[in-house]
Amino acid sequence: MTIMFCGFEKKPWILRLYGNGRVVRPGDAAWATLETNFELFPGSRQIVQLSVESAQTSRGLGVPQYEFQGHRSGLIQWAEKKGERGIQDYWKDKNQVSIDGLPTRISQDLDLDPDRIP
Numbered sequence: 001m002t003i004m005f006c007g008f009e010k011k012p013w014i015l016r017l018y019g020n021g022r023v024v025r026p027g028d029a030a031w032a033t034l035e036t037n038f039e040l041f042p043g044s045r046q047i048v049q050l051s052v053e054s055a056q057t058s059r060g061l062g063v064p065q066y067e068f069q070g071h072r073s074g075l076i077q078w079a080e081k082k083g084e085r086g087i088q089d090y091w092k093d094k095n096q097v098s099i100d101g102l103p104t105r106i107s108q109d110l111d112l113d114p115d116r117i118p
Contacts, residue, residue, distance in 0.1 A: 001018075001019060001020065001021030001048075001050055002016055002017065002018050003016070003017045003050060004016050004017075005017075006060055006063050007060060007063070008063065008064070008065060008066040008067075008068075009065070009066070009067060009068070012059065012060035012061060012063040012065070013057060013058075013059065013060055014057065014058045014059070014060040014063065015055065015056075015057050016055065016056045016057075016058075017050060017052050017054075017055050018052070018053055018054045018055070018056070019050045019051045019052040019053040019054070020050070020051050020053070021048050021049065021050050021051075022048070022049045022050075022051070023046050023047075023048055024046065024047045024048075024049060025045065025046050025105070026044075026045070026046075031047070034047045034049070035047065041075075041076050041079065042076060042079035042080055042084075042087070043075070043079040043082075043087045045091070045106070091106045091107075092106065092107050
């Protein structure tokens with residue numbers, strides 16, 4: 001797994017972290033420990049842990065310059081309007097495979113505890 005951070009304001013540095021990623025879902029034993037480190041929003045469904053094996057920095061001279069204007073609220077509003085059961089139904093209907101065609105396990109996780117919503 002690779003995570004890339006870009007500096008869009010001031011200096012245009014790029015930081016890449018390389019390593020092995022692990023997905024932790026609400027039904028997993030590690031969820032209770034990890035979730036305390038985050039502000040969870042309606043529809044939260046996983047935490048990704050990365051064991052960093054190497055890091056690389058570079059000058060991002062080709063990175064465009066942007067200015068942060070604020071967070072968007074549309075996703076949270078969408079999730080609140082859907083409600084807990086609506087989010088589960090959406091996941092079962094729309095999120096069975098990842099963008100690269102791999103199974104997501106979302107239905108399997110929901111089947112373990114049908115009333116579980118993060």
